[in-house]
Amino acid sequence: MTHAMLALHGVGKTYGAGTVDVVRALDRVSLTLSAGDFVTVIGSNGAGKSTLLNAIAGLMLPDSGRIELDNTDITAAPMHRRAALIGRIAQNPLETTCASMSIAENLAMAVQRGRAHGLRRAVTAARSAEFRERLAAVGLGLEQRLDARVGTLSGGQRQAVALLMATISGPRLLLLDEHLANLDPRTATVVMALTGRLIAAGQLTTLMVTHNMAEAIRWGNRLLMMHAGRIIFEIGGAEKSALTVDTLVRRFHDASGTVLIDDRVLLAS
Numbered sequence: 001m002t003h004a005m006l007a008l009h010g011v012g013k014t015y016g017a018g019t020v021d022v023v024r025a026l027d028r029v030s031l032t033l034s035a036g037d038f039v040t041v042i043g044s045n046g047a048g049k050s051t052l053l054n055a056i057a058g059l060m061l062p063d064s065g066r067i068e069l070d071n072t073d074i075t076a077a078p079m080h081r082r083a084a085l086i087g088r089i090a091q092n093p094l095e096t097t098c099a100s101m102s103i104a105e106n107l108a109m110a111v112q113r114g115r116a117h118g119l120r121r122a123v124t125a126a127r128s129a130e131f132r133e134r135l136a137a138v139g140l141g142l143e144q145r146l147d148a149r150v151g152t153l154s155g156g157q158r159q160a161v162a163l164l165m166a167t168i169s170g171p172r173l174l175l176l177d178e179h180l181a182n183l184d185p186r187t188a189t190v191v192m193a194l195t196g197r198l199i200a201a202g203q204l205t206t207l208m209v210t211h212n213m214a215e216a217i218r219w220g221n222r223l224l225m226m227h228a229g230r231i232i233f234e235i236g237g238a239e240k241s242a243l244t245v246d247t248l249v250r251r252f253h254d255a256s257g258t259v260l261i262d263d264r265v266l267l268a269s
Contacts, residue, residue, distance in 0.1 A: 004071070005205040006033040006056070006173055011065030013051055013229075025051040026062065027229035033173075038199055038206045040216040042248070043226035049209040052226070053175045056207070058082050070172050083113045087166030087204075091178040093158035096165065099151030103142060103161055106150050107131050110165035134164055138194055156187035160194055167198045174199065176208040180215070192219070213245045223248075227256045 013026040025048050033039055041049050054060040056067060058079040067075045069085055090096050097106050108127060128146060135143035138160050142153075150158055159179055166174060176195065180188040196219065199206050210216050216223050222236040223243070232255040235243060 003035045004032050005035040005037070005069070006207070007031070007068040008056075009066045009068075011052075011055060011062045011067060013055065013060065013062050024229045026055065028065065029229070029231060030065075031224070031231060033205055033207065035205055036203050037222060038204075038220035039208070039222040039224060040220040041207065041209045041224045041226060042211070042213055042216040046228075047226040048229040049226050050177055051229075053088075053177045053207065053209055056173070057086060057088050057175055084169065085172045086175060087169075087171035087173070088175040089159065089162045089166050089177065089179040091181045093155065093162050093182075096162045097150045097158055100149060102147050102149055103135070103153075104128055104131055104146040106161060106165055107134075107168060110168050113169060134168070137197075138164070139190070154187075156183050156191055159183065159191050163191070163194055163198060167202055167204065170202055170204075172205065174204045174206040176206065176210075178209050178211060181211060213248050217243045217245070217248065225252055225255065227252070227258070232256055 008029055008031045010028045010030055011026055012024070012028050014022060014024050016022045029048070029052065041052070043049050051060065055062050058074070058077060061076065065075070066073060074082060088096060098109070101109070111127065131146060132143040140157055140160055142157060142160065150161060153161065162179070179195070180192055183191060192215065198204070206220070208220065217240065221240070222234060223240050224231050224234050225248070226232065233251060
C-alpha cells in the first residue's frame with residue numbers, strides 16, 4: 001500500500017467573514033499526496049492555489065479541517081516545527097533567501113534548519129566543498145562565488161540557490177509557489193530543469209503551483225485544477241500525458257461552468 005505523505009481533510013479558509021467582501025479562499029479542500037508524488041496545481045487568479053500552500057507551510061492557520069504530514073497532525077504547528085520537514089520556495093526569492101548573507105551562509109542555514117547548532121559551526125571546509133559540488137551541478141558558475149552575497153545575484157541564480165536550500169536537507173515535502181513566475185523564459189527553463197533533477201534525485205513529494213498550463217502538463221505525475229477555493233478536477237497517469245492546453249481549457253469550462261479568462265494563465269501557455 002502506498003504511503004500517504006500529505007493529507008488534507010476538509011481544509012477551509014475564509015477572509016472577511018460577515019462582510020460584503022467575504023472571500024472563501026479554501027472551500028473544504030481534501031487532498032492526499034502519496035510519497036514521491038509530484039503534483040502540479042493550476043488555476044486562475046484567486047483560485048486558492050497560494051492559500052493552499054500557505055496553509056500547508058504554516059504561513060496561515062485554516063479556519064477548519066486538518067492537515068497531516070507523514071501521519072502527524074500539523075494543522076496548528078508553528079513554522080519552525082515544520083522547517084525540517086517542509087522545503088518551500090516562493091515566487092519572490094527574497095522570501096526564501098537572505099540577501100545580506102553569502103551563498104555559503106544561506107546554504108549552511110538551510111542545512112541547520114530544524115537543528116540547534118549555530119551558523120558558524122555549519123560553514124566548515126567540508127561543507128564548503130559539498131556546497132561547491134552541488135552548485136557546480138547547477139551550471140550557473142555559482143560554485144566559484146560561495147562568498148558572494150545572495151543579494152548581488154540575478155533572479156535565476158537566487159532561485160537556484162533557493163532550490164538547493166529547500167532540498168539540501170531532504171525534506172518530506174517540497175512546496176513550489178510559482179517559483180518561475182518572475183524569471184525570463186530562458187532562465188525559467190534552466191531553473192525548472194534543475195527543479196526536476198533535484199526532485200527526481202531526492203524522490204521528493206512535491207506540490208508545485210504554476211500559472212503556466214504547459215508546464216503543469218509537462219511536469220509531475222498528477223495535475224490539479226483549482227477554482228473558487230476548490231479542487232474542481234484532477235488528472236493523472238496516461239490521461240495527463242495525453243493532455244494538451246486546449247483540452248485543459250475545455251476541462252476547466254466543463255468543470256467550473258465558467259470561461260477561463262485569466263490572461264496570465266492563457267498567455268503563459
